[in-house]
Every structure is written in structure tokens, then in C-alpha cells.
Amino acid sequence: MGGSMKAPEKEILGTKMNHRHRPKITALVVDDNMVVRAIHHRLLQDLGIENQVAVNGKEAVDVHSSGQYFDLILMDMDMPVMNGIEATRKLRAMGIRSTIAGISSRSLEREKQEFMEAGLDDYHEKPLTADKIVSILHKISNHSG
Amino acid sequence: MERNQQLRRQLASMRQSLFDQGHLDEQFILLEELQDDANPNFVEEVVTLHYRDSARLITTIERALEKSPLDFNKLDGYMHQFKGSSTSIGAKKVKAESTQFREYCEAGNGEGCLKTFQLLKRDYATLRRKLEAYFQLARQAGPNEIACRPK
Numbered sequence: 001m002g003g004s005m006k007a008p009e010k011e012i013l014g015t016k017m018n019h020r021h022r023p024k025i026t027a028l029v030v031d032d033n034m035v036v037r038a039i040h041h042r043l044l045q046d047l048g049i050e051n052q053v054a055v056n057g058k059e060a061v062d063v064h065s066s067g068q069y070f071d072l073i074l075m076d077m078d079m080p081v082m083n084g085i086e087a088t089r090k091l092r093a094m095g096i097r098s099t100i101a102g103i104s105s106r107s108l109e110r111e112k113q114e115f116m117e118a119g120l121d122d123y124h125e126k127p128l129t130a131d132k133i134v135s136i137l138h139k140i141s142n143h144s145g
Numbered sequence: 146m147e148r149n150q151q152l153r154r155q156l157a158s159m160r161q162s163l164f165d166q167g168h169l170d171e172q173f174i175l176l177e178e179l180q181d182d183a184n185p186n187f188v189e190e191v192v193t194l195h196y197r198d199s200a201r202l203i204t205t206i207e208r209a210l211e212k213s214p215l216d217f218n219k220l221d222g223y224m225h226q227f228k229g230s231s232t233s234i235g236a237k238k239v240k241a242e243s244t245q246f247r248e249y250c251e252a253g254n255g256e257g258c259l260k261t262f263q264l265l266k267r268d269y270a271t272l273r274r275k276l277e278a279y280f281q282l283a284r285q286a287g288p289n290e291i292a293c294r295p296k
Contacts, residue, residue: 033226034194034198035191043179078225126232127232
């Protein structure tokens with residue numbers, strides 16, 4: 001399990017992502033599990049990414065309805081009230097163009113496919129690691145040119 | 146000084162045995178790597194969160210296993226949540242038993258679920274006890290002995 005990024009990689013990431021001419025990256029962690037939220041929050045924080053948490057898909061949608069925007073959304077699939085698939089569809093229907101990465105423990109191809117078709121830009125199996133976050137972040141930097 | 150060195154050796158040995166005995170996997174190391182001067186108790190905080198969250202799920206699953214007939218969909222759902230939390234702290238044995246339990250749910254095998262759940266509870270309690278002892282010793286040894294990355 002590739003968990004740790006070497007210090008030079010983090011430095012390069014920090015320089016690239018937080019260049020003085022480029023605003024800091026913001027993220028939203030959407031997961032119903034408090035342990036997972038705490039870990040993902042800390043992982044992002046450690047990479048210098050400002051982030052908030054939401055406990056389910058509905059909360060993620062509501063926070064966007066209130067006018068907030070995030071460069072990156074880490075979206076769990078299985079959540080009560082509103083799951084990640086439905087939340088992703090709703091966010092895209094609202095015109096949210098943030099990078100949305102599905103982060104789930106589901107491993108079946110058809111489950112992943114259904115989630116991707118809801119509007120994800122990326123998908124990773126749990127547990128999330130710094131290396132996986134970096135690969136997602138490269139998509140943000142590529143999109144913004 | 147010598148007492149501290151002894152504590153450090155004991156702590157290192159305790160930590161290693163958790164991996165050698167198959168209780169923890171590399172996810173625990175990832176948590177340790179997220180610990181630093183600004184977050185010196187991160188691992189213990191996350192583990193504490195996990196045990197608070199998972200104790201509730203254990204009770205819920207126990208109650209669900211008392212019902213007849215068993216609702217395998219519900220049981221699977223509860224165990225999915227439990228497994229997610231256990232995986233996040235690197236609880237290797239418990240994670241494996243969670244997976245086995247879910248396979249029995251999918252097969253509609255109530256006896257398999259019950260037997261696996263007993264094993265899971267045993268290993269869950271063992272790891273909890275060992276981690277509590279580990280963190281208690283870590284507090285005695287002082288902050289230098291919790292795996293902190295140099296900044």
C-alpha cells in the first residue's frame with residue numbers, strides 16, 4: 001500500500017499547487033464515517049489543502065447551494081440520506097465543475113462504472129493515501145492549465 | 146534516563162508485535178506518518194474515534210444477529226460500515242473477518258455469520274486492549290516516542 005510521499009515530492013507539489021500566482025487548493029471531504037473523515041481531512045491538511053467535511057451527499061449539495069466552491073471533492077459512495085452517486089449527479093446538474101473523485105471501498109467494476117457515469121473525474125479505492133491524492137491533484141492542475 | 150530508554154525499547158517492541166502478530170497493517174503506519182508537532186496525538190485520536198464509532202456498530206450487529214430470520218442485507222450494511230472504520234486504522238485481522246462476514250451474508254449463511262462475528266469480536270477486543278496499553282506506555286515515554294516525522 002503506497003502510503004507515504006517522499007519529502008521532495010511534497011515540496012514540488014506545494015510549489016506547484018501553491019505558487020504565489022495560483023490560489024490555494026480547497027477541498028470537500030464527503031463521507032459518513034467519522035474516522036475516514038478525520039483521516040482524509042488530515043491527509044489533505046498535510047498536503048497544504050484547505051478542506052471542509054460533509055457527512056453525507058445531501059450536506060455536500062447543501063454546502064454548494066449556499067454558494068461555496070471547492071477545487072476538489074472527495075466523495076464516498078455509500079452514505080445515508082444521499083449517497084455519492086446521487087450527490088455527484090446533483091452537483092453536476094447544478095453546474096458544479098469541480099474535480100470530483102469517488103473514494104470508495106467498492107471494488108466491483110460495475111459499481112465503479114455506475115459511480116463514474118454519475119459524473120466523477122476520478123475514482124480510487126479506499127484507503128486513501130497521499131500518493132492517490134497527488135494523482136487526483138495532477139488532474140486539477142492539468143484542467144486549469 | 147535509563148528508565149526512559151527501557152520504556153522506549155518496550156514501546157518499540159509492543160508496536161512491532163502488533164504487526165508481527167497480524168493485528169495491524171501498513172495503514173497504521175500511514176496514520177503515524179500524519180502525526181507531527183502540530184498533531185502529536187493524531188494516531189491515538191483517530192483510534193479513539195474508531196473505537197467509539199465501532200462499539201456502537203458491534204452492539205447493532207449483535208442485536209441484528211438475535212433476530213429471526215436474519216436480515217442479511219442489513220447485516221451486510223452494518224458490517225460494511227464497521228469494515229470501513231477498521232480498515233482506516235489498519236486493523237488487519239478484524240478487516241479480514243469483516244470481509245468473511247460479508248461473504249457469509251451474501252451467501253445467506255447465518256451460522257457462518259455468527260461464528261465469524263465471535264472471532265471478530267475476540268480480535269477486536271484484543272487489538273483494543275493492546276492499543277490502549279500501547280498508547281498508555283507512549284504517554285509515559287513522552288512525546289518523542291510517538292512516531293513523529295521531523296518537520
